[in-house]
Amino acid sequence: MTDNGSCYRSKVFAQALGPGVKHRRTRPYRPQTNGKVERFNRTLSQEWAYVRAYDSEEARAAAYGAWLHHYNYHRPHTGIGGLTPSDRVHNLAGNYN
Known part of the structure; x- marks a missing residue:
């Protein structure tokens, strides 16, 4: 799922997805759709990517x-009542069909 940026509407992007992959786009002006991923990206930058100086990429x-x-x-x-994501996922190890 991507936003509606021009780079995601190109033929090159469609080819990169490959066969069998359905491209879904967010609705325009609808922050609820991708708000969670934007929050995850913010958490990434604050807690991992820029929390300290790394010697290299x-x-x-x-x-x-x-x-x-x-x-x-x-x-x-906090969004899931103080639980961790692994607490919320049933059959995390994939042992049950």
Whole structure:
């Protein structure tokens, strides 16, 4: 899902999606649609990407996995009553069909 920017309406972008991928666009002037992802991006910048100086982009990328684990398994989220996202997902390990 993307916004309606011109780069997402190009033939090059459509080709990059590949076969079998349905491109969905947000409704114009509808911040409710992508508000959660915008908040996640803000959290990324405040808690991971720019929280400290990294020696290189590779070092920043290497720290991402640990931060994402913390975000999903240990960081309480006020929007879901202080739970973590992993607390909210049933069958997280994929053991049940």
